[in-house]
Structures are given as structure tokens and as C-alpha cells.
Amino acid sequence: MSVEQLRLAVYRGFAETGRAPSDPELAATLGVSEETVRAGLWALHEQRHIVLRDDAIVMAHPFSAVPLGFSVMGRSALWWGGCAWDSFAVPHLVGEEVLVATRCQGCDRALAWNVGTEVPPKGDEVAHFLVPITMLWDDVVHACGNQRLFCDEGCVDGWLARTGHERGYVMDLDMLWRLAERWYEGRLHRGYERRDPTSAAAYFASVGLRGPFWGF
Structure with a gap:
């Protein structure tokens, strides 16, 4: 299992069902152990693809596993x-x-x-x-x-x-x-890459957002 396969499984699970897939569900989908899934989820958290709290998926932008209004x-x-x-x-x-x-x-x-x-x-x-x-x-x-x-x-x-x-x-x-x-274009597909500060600033400028609040 690659981390990219896990990322796609998380995002597609959210998109299709409206909720975060569980560790057992991800393990079954990917044919790996729950321990392997958990390690992969923390790698995705460190890469800022998802947000974990107490080993649970809280957010996978633009989806949330908890109500935020x-x-x-x-x-x-x-x-x-x-x-x-x-x-x-x-x-x-x-x-x-x-x-x-x-x-x-x-x-x-x-x-x-x-x-x-x-x-x-x-x-x-x-x-x-x-x-x-x-x-x-x-x-x-x-x-x-x-x-x-x-x-x-x-x-x-x-x-x-x-x-x-x-x-x-x-x-x-x-x-x-x-x-x-x-902003999230391509996130449900293989090979998605998060925007770095330079490309993010360019995107904000393209929609008319400028100034210190937006990082430039």
C-alpha cells in the first residue's frame, strides 16, 4: 500500500458516504493491516492532507468528520x-x-x-x-x-x-x-499535490485576494 492509495481511499470514502472511513474499512479496502493504515494516516497528517485527533480522522478538506457549523x-x-x-x-x-x-x-x-x-x-x-x-x-x-x-x-x-x-x-x-x-481541484484523483506558498499566493491573487491576510 502506498500513502497515495490511502489518501485516495480516505477522500473517496468521504466523497461517497459523507463520513470518514474507519481504520478497519480502510484496511479491508487496501488489503493491509490496521497498523499499516494507522501509520499511513499519520504520514498523511504530517503532510497536511488530513487532520488527525486521538488517532481519528477529523478533517480531510473540504470534508469534516465533526460538525463545524x-x-x-x-x-x-x-x-x-x-x-x-x-x-x-x-x-x-x-x-x-x-x-x-x-x-x-x-x-x-x-x-x-x-x-x-x-x-x-x-x-x-x-x-x-x-x-x-x-x-x-x-x-x-x-x-x-x-x-x-x-x-x-x-x-x-x-x-x-x-x-x-x-x-x-x-x-x-x-x-x-x-x-x-x-482550490481543491484534482484532490479526488491520483497524483494530487498540495499548493505550496508560492502557488497558493498566485491562486489567491487570481481570484482577487491580496494583502498580508493572504500571505503576501
């Missing part, structure tokens, strides 16, 4: 979205329109959008990213848990005042959709 419903699977960015990325990765649902962090109003692969959804809502991209992997679960959607900037301001957080980065739905559109 978003549900993403497709034709035959229901996923936890890891954050606003990841939730809008799921339709591009799985190739189908999805229903993204969450609650405004400012006023607790239910929010939902049909998010497809052709055009951004309509709406006046905004996304707020609390943690700068350069600090994302210091605590990636915390960072993802604080990429949330709000009714408007007034709700963002109210949440910031209530929580004492510094203002991060605010973008509209159009920008969020464009950020998510090609």
Missing part, C-alpha cells in the same frame, strides 16, 4: 462542511449542486444556499475569516471553525463586539465561491 447536502450524501470555504468547495470537488446550510453567528438566523459549479449563489450574506491564512495550520480546526457566514457586516460587527475578536477578512458570496472553485 455547516451541513452540505448532495443528491446521495450529506457532509459536514469544514468551514465556509470548504462548504462552497464541496460542489466543485464532487461535481454536483449541493445545499449548504448554517446559522449566522451574529443573530443565529438560519441561512441556506443552493451552491453549484457554474455561477455563485445569490445573496447579500458575507463570510468572515478570523485567522490569517499564514496561521491556518497553527490550529487548523480552530481556524476552520472560525470561517463563518453572516447575514451582513452588521452581524459580523456584533459578533466581534460580543466575542472580543479582532476583525479578520470579510468577503461576499461571489468572492467566496470563486475562492472555493478551483
Whole structure:
């Protein structure tokens, strides 16, 4: 078993079922021992392909094994979205329109959008990213848990005042959709490579995101 085979099994399992495949399931799929699977998962964690906590898969972006504020419903699977960015990325990765649902962090109003692969959804809502991209992997679960959607900037301001957080980065739905559109391109296929800082900066610039928050 190669680590790449394991990575594909994890991601395809998430994409098809909406949940993280277990160690026994991965071992059976790949014809190896659970110990071999566990060692491979930690290698993927070190390479930042997945996130492990207590030996369990917590995240395989854009999928999450734990609720972080978003549900993403497709034709035959229901996923936890890891954050606003990841939730809008799921339709591009799985190739189908999805229903993204969450609650405004400012006023607790239910929010939902049909998010497809052709055009951004309509709406006046905004996304707020609390943690700068350069600090994302210091605590990636915390960072993802604080990429949330709000009714408007007034709700963002109210949440910031209530929580004492510094203002991060605010973008509209159009920008969020464009950020998510090609970020995970190829992740369900063999040979996928994570973006390095240089290629990530180029990608952010291509969708109109610049400045220290985005690493340049």
C-alpha cells in the first residue's frame, strides 16, 4: 500500500458516504493491516492532507468528520462542511449542486444556499475569516471553525463586539465561491499535490485576494 492509495481511499470514502472511513474499512479496502493504515494516516497528517485527533480522522478538506457549523447536502450524501470555504468547495470537488446550510453567528438566523459549479449563489450574506491564512495550520480546526457566514457586516460587527475578536477578512458570496472553485481541484484523483506558498499566493491573487491576510 502506498500513502497515495490511502489518501485516495480516505477522500473517496468521504466523497461517497459523507463520513470518514474507519481504520478497519480502510484496511479491508487496501488489503493491509490496521497498523499499516494507522501509520499511513499519520504520514498523511504530517503532510497536511488530513487532520488527525486521538488517532481519528477529523478533517480531510473540504470534508469534516465533526460538525463545524455547516451541513452540505448532495443528491446521495450529506457532509459536514469544514468551514465556509470548504462548504462552497464541496460542489466543485464532487461535481454536483449541493445545499449548504448554517446559522449566522451574529443573530443565529438560519441561512441556506443552493451552491453549484457554474455561477455563485445569490445573496447579500458575507463570510468572515478570523485567522490569517499564514496561521491556518497553527490550529487548523480552530481556524476552520472560525470561517463563518453572516447575514451582513452588521452581524459580523456584533459578533466581534460580543466575542472580543479582532476583525479578520470579510468577503461576499461571489468572492467566496470563486475562492472555493478551483482550490481543491484534482484532490479526488491520483497524483494530487498540495499548493505550496508560492502557488497558493498566485491562486489567491487570481481570484482577487491580496494583502498580508493572504500571505503576501
